[in-house]
Amino acid sequence: MPAQPNSTDINSRSSLPVHALRPGEIEHFLTDLNETEAAYLRAHDFSGKAASVVLLPSPEGISRAVLGLGDHPGPATFGDLHKKLPNGIDWTLLPGSYDPGEAYLGITLGAYRFDRFRKPDAKLPHISVQNAPDRAKRLAEAVCFARDLVNMPANHLGPAELADAGEALARRHGARSRRIRGAELASGYPALHAVGAGSDRKPEILQFSWGENPSHPLISLCGKGVCFDSGGYDLKPSAAMLRMKKDMGGAAITLGVAQAIMALDLPVRLEVRIGCVENSVSGHAMRPLDVLATRAGLTVEVGNTDAEGRLVLADMLTDAADAKPDWLIDFATLTGAARVALGPELPALFANDDRLADALIASGTAAHDPLWQLPLWHGYESWLHSKIADMNTVAPKPFSGAIVAALFLKRFVPAGIAWAHIDTYAWNDSTTPGKPEGGEAQSLMATVGAIEYLASISVSERS
Template sequence: MTKLLAADKGQSAHDIHLIDEASFEDWKKSQPQRIRTLVEARRMDGKTGYAHTTLPGESDDDWSIVTTVANVDELSPWCLAKVAADLPEGTYRLANGRKPGPAKLGWILAQHRFSPYLSDYQPQGPRVLLTPEPAGIDAAARAAEATILVRDMVDTPPEDMGPAEIEKEVEKVAKRYDAKVTTTKGDALEQGYPMIHSVGRAAARSHAPRLVELTWGDPGKPRLAIVGKGVSFDSGGLDIKSSKGMALMKKDMGGAAHAIALAQMVMDARLPVHLHLLVPTVENAIAGNAFRPGDVLKSRKGITVEIDNTDAEGRLILGDALHKAGEDEPDLIVDFATLTGAARVALGPDLPVMFANDDAMADSLEKSGASVGDPLWRLPLWNGYDDMLKSQLADMVNSGGSGFAGSITAALFLRRFVPENTDWVHFDTFAWRPAAKPGRPKGGEALGLRATFAMLEARYGL
């Protein structure tokens, strides 16, 4: 990713002029008549919409680009994405010594395409952006690479991204940073993590359930636990989804993708933490040995859970993993999950729901999200809804069943598996973009990832 960004040392490059509605007229007046005529012919007026055009120079290779942005003084991560996708291979810089700042991210991401299943795909040559702030290249590349990891994992068809393949993704990241991976499956999973086993036991042997753990860093540093829901495909179980409801369920491992990507960012930045990544990964399949509505599962913590909906399976596998994370007395637990449709009804596809048991941490997350252009929204861990999880048969049910406050009751379910005195944040994220935007194609998407990493940098900064 760093190959798409380079330090500006005065090398030859095509200029990119940035204009907005406020600056357009002054810029236009400063141009020679032939450029003014061209701009008028293209009907450019500086208004937003990421419009751009090529400006000819004195020779064939002497040309530049002018493109509109919302605000030339406050660049967004995505303001250069459209032009980066459209430009030919070459080297570019922002005119007048401007710094691209957060726009470096969109410049990189606009050049990525998920193409393993396209037989005739021909990639374009790289478009390199020169920057007078070389110190920010590694950070931009780190964020882009992690985002691409999430997108590509989520976009991969479920047959090729089952529990075994998710385990391999963890192993790839571990090898790169000399981390340790342990995997629990089979009888050991059934005995030690009974809810993970129960949810995944109906899957084919090739997609057998497992808990994948990665550890890295100095044991003397604060322990950071990152947990990700890895349901590689969710049929709904015996409470089977409709065909429409099942259509996007390859993305139900999006929480695992976020967790793996965040762990990668932590290790790449060498944050001074003792990292513990936990990925419970299963396929929620249908077979004669599938867990049933009415069953009572015993969790790793010892809590018994009555199953009133087999389609509320993600919280079950997270419950066992969260309790395991808490056994090692972490300083902070962060979990990601594509958990509830209720979160999407409340906030739509772009805003991940965030729950936190500490107000200062929640405030830090909200500020971090705003600062890096990765917005999120906090919902309350409303104690009054705990009664919705009551069961007459077991310690609790896995789904409130009323249709009310679905995202909140799911978070309250998870809270029962988190140690009381441990800081914890839970993301109910969509992990999907239903419509394309510049630098953000339709498909898998990282939502809340960069905000969380920025919070971790502030909390554990070098």
């Protein structure tokens, strides 16, 4: 279903070289050029500034390109290289003092386009990266897969279609999957079912598992898959609905993480759950002040029908915790409050386990996929009080909405389960190097790296 990255990894005999240089490497490089090329590069005052490009001439037109790395190259250094090289030529990025995996990710993710419903604006140049590791290729595929899902219009990606995409992914990797819907969903996952009851497109859960070695750690992933969020009876204003096709971004990231894990054949056992629903308005939709049952046995008063994502996750977290996973991680476009606190580029991380939080933060920093931890502040627990149910979905106060939402979820994770909740924006508001405007798989690479770390340590170290 999702398109493959536009940037390709080809080996063309006729390709032209791209030399990547740090500032201190320029003078030595000039000695390897012919007199005309060296003079041309000097005339352009090339200093090795990050992402700067000079095309060197030849009698036939262009002989090569020179890319500045700056002092601290990362994926963004390569993220708009496709805009600076002429099309119609195959290019090869030669080895240099940079990480080829980061270069591949920057080039590939920067060249991503969602062209499912239109003709592409322009054909992009082919850029291959010498010595690009397989890991980078698998990560790029996973990110593009997740981006495609987030970018898909809601009329083309409803609950069933989202579950179809996850089921197809599971099938490709030999995972065992099942879909939970109808009466089984209503009785076993009543809060999630209530969220989707207002839509003609019926809610469901896709669940799949992969890996059977009992010595491998068990990773459980849960994703919020609200394919469109109108807000329900607490209707969003029209401007707030413009990006609500992305409210299934948590499920998309969940599936992207799963794809990377399976494609890399990591030594883990994996369980995946995505809650596929649409939050609509109808005579069957949940209402403010309704009291809902949950899989955990707790009753929940609906304080606001637009706080539906936490209900989608609550039943899945309860279910996932039964298997006592080593790590339980959920992903959701859960609160606007997280964006107010941290902006669109920093997903909020909440965790009840320092080791899990530290692994995610360290991996995110290393992968240029940052997370920022916010506290599960126990002082706000009382804000979820309800006079007629075990708890409310929201607080009566206008503060700390992301923390309150995380505290709500925490009540559905039994003590002793290492759990992390990632409140993500899943979107780029504008195009920056390596990050085109549109759907984004924020935290995907951070999570994969953290899971690789867990898989690398012994059983005794995990405990």
